[in-house]
Amino acid sequence: MTTATYLRPGLPSPVAENDGLDAPYWEGARRGELMVQRCKPCGNWQWGPEWICHKCLSFDVGWQKVEGRGRIYSWERPWHPVHPALKDQGPYIVVLVELPHAAGIRMLGNLVGDPRQEVRIGAEVEAVFEPHNDAKPPFTLVHWKIIGSG
16 A cells, blocks of 8 residues: 655655665565565564574575554654654654564554544554655655554
8 A cells, every 4th residue: 555645855765774784675665565574594583674583693584575464562652853854743653563474573663644643552554655756766665554544
């Protein structure tokens, strides 16, 4: 699912790290897919990206597409801008989403919709993809939306 632009222009464009470690995540987001790391020898899921498996210490860590659905594990509603481009955009909601299809790993993201909406721990959410095709280079952000919300 894609969404209209949620964030205002003027923020720095996210790009893959120079070492290329997180490039598969950003490439997947451009395709509308949520990609996370998975160790090839032991099957451990992990986030954020690392060169080594957190469980078995193997360097044979790959990337796998996962279902972009999860549950809100935690959240906060910041009222202060964390960047000058967000000066008049507060409040906004940041959620920590637990992904049951990836052994419960957790990812941060914005919760789209009314910034004053009621947020419930355990609420089901789905990934929404916000493409920025005019950016140099183009990128896509992953946000979250409560399932069943308008």
